Amino acid sequence: MNLTPLIGILVGPVLGGLIVLIVNILSAAIGHGGWGLIGANVLVNFSEVLTAWLVFRGLERITSSLFSRAGIATFGGLFIGNIAMVAIILVSGIQGVTQTSLQILTGLSLLVAVNMGVAVVEAFITGFIVEYIGRVKPDLLDGGHR
Numbered sequence: 001m002n003l004t005p006l007i008g009i010l011v012g013p014v015l016g017g018l019i020v021l022i023v024n025i026l027s028a029a030i031g032h033g034g035w036g037l038i039g040a041n042v043l044v045n046f047s048e049v050l051t052a053w054l055v056f057r058g059l060e061r062i063t064s065s066l067f068s069r070a071g072i073a074t075f076g077g078l079f080i081g082n083i084a085m086v087a088i089i090l091v092s093g094i095q096g097v098t099q100t101s102l103q104i105l106t107g108l109s110l111l112v113a114v115n116m117g118v119a120v121v122e123a124f125i126t127g128f129i130v131e132y133i134g135r136v137k138p139d140l141l142d143g144g145h146r
Contacts, residue, residue: 005052005077018047052077070130078119
């Protein structure tokens, strides 16, 4: 859980993109990930931020429930992030692996399944956070909407 969809909901895609870039640079600096993965990680994280922001704003016309909008946006953002991750791996390949793309995709499907299980938990957590913010400080949910 990295709460990138929450970042998108709260600050929007422009600041969210800057935030995920800075976080990935700092992560690489302390040895989490690596300098060579910053680009791929930023693409995956930004896809989550952008999708969550778009879905959260788009659902505004359908439901006024902040919990539902945030939960659906989070799950959708993380789903798109998983698709981006798999696409990057399939396009770039894995160094030293002799498996075919289909074999790699089959292996990655387990990772995606686990990630989506965690996405359900993150969707509930984000839903509760956004609902709480909506009650105590609703102006924080503008998120680049103006």
